[in-house]
Structure formats: C-alpha cells, structure tokens
Amino acid sequence: MAAVTVKRLWKEYGPQVVLENLNLEIAHGEFVTIVGASGCGKTTFLRLLLGVEKPTRGELLLDGKPVPAEPGPERGIVFQRYSLFPHLTVTENLLLGLEFAGSRFLGRLFGARRRVATEKANQLLDSIGLYAARDKYPSQLSGGMQQRLSIAQSVICEPRILLLDEPFGALDPGITADMHEIILRLWALNRMTIFMITHDLKESFQLGTRLLVFDKRRHDPQAPEAYGATVTYDLPLKGRDILPVGQASA
Known part of the structure; x- marks a missing residue:
C-alpha cells in the first residue's frame, strides 16, 4: 500500500482553481522534491497533506485512509521561517x-x-x-x-511523513550544505516519507528520489483563475535509492 495516494484531487477557493486533477501514488520512504513557479499550488498541496486544508473534490489518502481533518504527530512540518517557542x-x-x-x-x-x-x-x-x-x-x-x-x-x-516548505531558502550556501547532510541523515535513520518544496532545481536533484513539477497545463488570459496547476512532470531520480526500513545511506 502506498504511503500517500492522490486521486482526481481538486482544490478551489471560490472561483479560483488552485489545483486540478492531481493523481499520484507515493511509496513509503520516498523523498519527493517539488518545484514550480510561485503561486502554482505547491504549499497548498502540503497544507492538504498536513490536514489544515480539505480537497474540494477527489481523494487524498494516507496509508489508504482519508487524511485526518487536523494535524497529528504522524505528520511533521518545517517552514522557511522558524516555528520555535x-x-x-x-x-x-x-x-x-x-x-x-x-x-x-x-x-x-x-x-x-x-x-x-x-x-x-x-x-x-x-x-x-x-x-x-x-x-x-x-x-x-x-x-x-x-x-x-x-x-x-x-x-x-x-512522524511517518515530513513536510518541508522551502526550509533552506533563507540560509547561506555553506549552512545549506550542512542542512542537506542533516536532513538526509534523519531521513535515512527514521525512514520518513518526505515532501520538500524548493526553488532550487539543483537541490531537488541532490536530495530527492523523485521530482514533481507543478504547473498549469491550461491558460486563459481572460480568466486566469479558471484553471489550476497539476503535476506536469513526475521524474524518478537515479542518484538516490529508497532504502529499506532501518538501513542508513552511505
């Protein structure tokens, strides 16, 4: 059974279509990097996974069950801005x-x-x-x-699922390299399924086992909010394998 299953998912805010017709299956232990233009629904997708937003149509399943209506300890999230007390x-x-x-x-x-x-x-x-x-x-x-x-x-x-919303975007390059090592070490140790939004294409290839590109397939200059983004490219990345539970990467 997939860790995350997305079936014909749409997310709309009134007349504005943000996401349209997403279909995905994400295996346990994948490191999924997500890229796309600003405003194309990447953060909305993470909020759906977290449970603070609900799909307008379609299904979003965790381990075969609907996403709980509120965040829980099985899902952790890190934003670009620090969420510390x-x-x-x-x-x-x-x-x-x-x-x-x-x-x-x-x-x-x-x-x-x-x-x-x-x-x-x-x-x-x-x-x-x-x-x-x-x-x-x-x-x-x-x-x-x-x-x-x-x-x-x-x-x-x-958590079984870790959601990262541009967590390293505000850091200096040298610090970012250290953060990459830390997140890969924790991923290998805990065998989480990770979804990470990034604007850095090189970073997405360095870290991920799979790359999702969000974009709009349809555009209407007269009605820019009529169509939403979907996954236009879904690429397996060869540089890093999904590891069996408990096995750390080299």
Missing part, C-alpha cells in the same frame, strides 16, 4: 512535542518518563550538533542553528 530553551522546545504526545491532557511528563524524554531529546540534539546549546533560547542561536532546531522539533515524535 521563544520563551523555551532548546531542550524545552524539543520536549514539548514529546510531552503532548505522552500526556495529552496535562501536556507534561514527570519522573522516569520525563528523564526518558530528555535523554531522547539530548540524543537528537547531539546528532545535529546542538547539544552544547541545549540550555540556550532561540534568540541566542544563529539562523542555521534555529532551522536545525525546527527540523529536530518536527522529527522528535518520529
């Missing part, structure tokens, strides 16, 4: 997700459960080079460090 330390930002997952009503863990969660957070921080900054606040971190923490925040609960 400024009043919490680095460790506390990570612990928050584990606390809500482990104690939905109190939102807090205590005793042995908190020690286990803290150890898990520290191990993740160590793997991305942030352990030394564990007691700092987001405002005390560089942009690259904040984005590393945002990614860690999204994977700490081990």
Whole structure:
C-alpha cells in the first residue's frame, strides 16, 4: 500500500482553481522534491497533506485512509521561517512535542518518563550538533542553528511523513550544505516519507528520489483563475535509492 495516494484531487477557493486533477501514488520512504513557479499550488498541496486544508473534490489518502481533518504527530512540518517557542530553551522546545504526545491532557511528563524524554531529546540534539546549546533560547542561536532546531522539533515524535516548505531558502550556501547532510541523515535513520518544496532545481536533484513539477497545463488570459496547476512532470531520480526500513545511506 502506498504511503500517500492522490486521486482526481481538486482544490478551489471560490472561483479560483488552485489545483486540478492531481493523481499520484507515493511509496513509503520516498523523498519527493517539488518545484514550480510561485503561486502554482505547491504549499497548498502540503497544507492538504498536513490536514489544515480539505480537497474540494477527489481523494487524498494516507496509508489508504482519508487524511485526518487536523494535524497529528504522524505528520511533521518545517517552514522557511522558524516555528520555535521563544520563551523555551532548546531542550524545552524539543520536549514539548514529546510531552503532548505522552500526556495529552496535562501536556507534561514527570519522573522516569520525563528523564526518558530528555535523554531522547539530548540524543537528537547531539546528532545535529546542538547539544552544547541545549540550555540556550532561540534568540541566542544563529539562523542555521534555529532551522536545525525546527527540523529536530518536527522529527522528535518520529512522524511517518515530513513536510518541508522551502526550509533552506533563507540560509547561506555553506549552512545549506550542512542542512542537506542533516536532513538526509534523519531521513535515512527514521525512514520518513518526505515532501520538500524548493526553488532550487539543483537541490531537488541532490536530495530527492523523485521530482514533481507543478504547473498549469491550461491558460486563459481572460480568466486566469479558471484553471489550476497539476503535476506536469513526475521524474524518478537515479542518484538516490529508497532504502529499506532501518538501513542508513552511505
């Protein structure tokens, strides 16, 4: 069974058609990169996967079932702008997700459960080079460090699907190269299915196992909102294979 199945999906906002007639099957563990012109529905597609938007028509299935109507721990998301809590330390930002997952009503863990969660957070921080900054606040971190923490925040609960909306677009090239290594390491370790929007075609080929190009097939100058974007190219990428669960890439 595919991780994500899209059948004849349309998304409209009143008279504006954003996405039209999308049909896809995404296997478990794929790293899907998404490119296309601004405004062609890429972020809308991620919002549909996250569950904060609903299709106007058609089906969007996760593991054969309709996408839940709200975000859940099985889906993590990272935006270009950092989604961190400024009043919490680095460790506390990570612990928050584990606390809500482990104690939905109190939102807090205590005793042995908190020690286990803290150890898990520290191990993740160590793997991305942030352990030394564990007691700092987001405002005390560089942009690259904040984005590393945002990614860690999204994977700490081990989501099955990770959604990345231009996560490296605001970073310097040298920092971006480091972020590529980190996201590939986490992908290989956790065997997530990843969808990543990027404007950098080179980046899409470097990271992905599959490339989707979003664009409009039909245009009407008299009615520019009458037609939406769809997947115009769906390309397997040879440079990187989908790995069996638990197997890290070289």
